[in-house]
Amino acid sequence: MIVEIVILAMIAAFLGMRLYSVLGRRAEHEEEIIPSNRFEPRDAQDTPQAPAAVSPELVQNERAIAGYPPAIERGLRDINAADRNFELLGFLEGAKSAYEVILEAFWTGDKEELRQLCDDDVYESFAAVIDEREAAGITLENRLIRIEDTTVHSAHLDGKVARIAVRFVSDIASVTRDKDGNLIAGSLDDAVESRDVWTFSRDTRSADPNWLLDETDEG
Secondary structure: OHHHHHHHHHHHHHHHHHHHHHHHHHHHHHHOOOOOOOOOOOOHHHOOOOOOOOOHHHHHHHHHHHOOOHHHHHHHHHHHHHOOOOOHHHHHHHHHHHHHHHHHHHHHOOHHHHHHHEOHHHHHHHHHHHHHHHHHOOEEOOEEEEEEEEEEEEEEEEOOEEEEEEEEEEEEEOEEEOOOOOEEEEOOOOOEEEEEEEEEEEEOOOOOOOOEEEEEEEO
């Protein structure tokens, strides 16, 4: 009887060890962390946020601004911070168009056009020269052959007023005639390189997106 009890105890112990080994391994597997593609946040602050979409225009504008020397870049960034709609490449295209229109208006004596594109001081200077030409009977037959280069010369934010100076390198053919139509100087067959620095300004608080020419200089 004692021998049988011992044998049964040994069998029970063996089965117990087998059962523990199976259940133990199963429990260990059940406790393993199962990888998941989902993110389970602990709270709202841990919720992952989708990256904000960046427009191609914004990337292009950032690259254009970063391509200038530090002093000009700082000025452009100040202007961009004051006016979130500012786009450098769009501004330069507008400045190039204004350069062409203003030159043509000045040469032909179109004060009305100049009045819309220039501030008071620049307009009065242009108008005075036009009046002097007309009084002397002098006419111009100038032509803008091409604009070789348009680039930012300087930029800064003066309070809320943005001011950007643009250097234009262009080829211009000039002809000046007297009141009788006689040639005084120049030739339409011989274009001369011209370098001008024009400063455009705009109040960043204004709803009007247009810039005005407020200073001219040789570049």
